[in-house]
Amino acid sequence: MYLNILVKDLAGIPRYFHLDHMEIPSLIMLALEQATFHPPRNINPSSTVFTPPYNK
Numbered sequence: 243m244y245l246n247i248l249v250k251d252l253a254g255i256p257r258y259f260h261l262d263h264m265e266i267p268s269l270i271m272l273a274l275e276q277a278t279f280h281p282p283r284n285i286n287p288s289s290t291v292f293t294p295p296y297n298k
Contacts, residue, residue, distance in 0.1 A: 245261045 243266060244263045247259050247261060248256055249259070250256050
């Protein structure tokens with residue numbers, strides 16, 4: 243992943259700057275791939291829980 247910016251200087255000329263870069267760890271990439279290509283485990287809606295009103 244790269245972080246770059248494009249800004250205009252005082253004369254209005256666009257300048258491109260490379261600020262930083264990083265490598266995404268492989269475990270994060272695997273988790274993103276799994277979240278993208280595999281459905282969630284619980285795909286059924288959860289049941290509704292009824293709580294009776296509090297009586298004083």
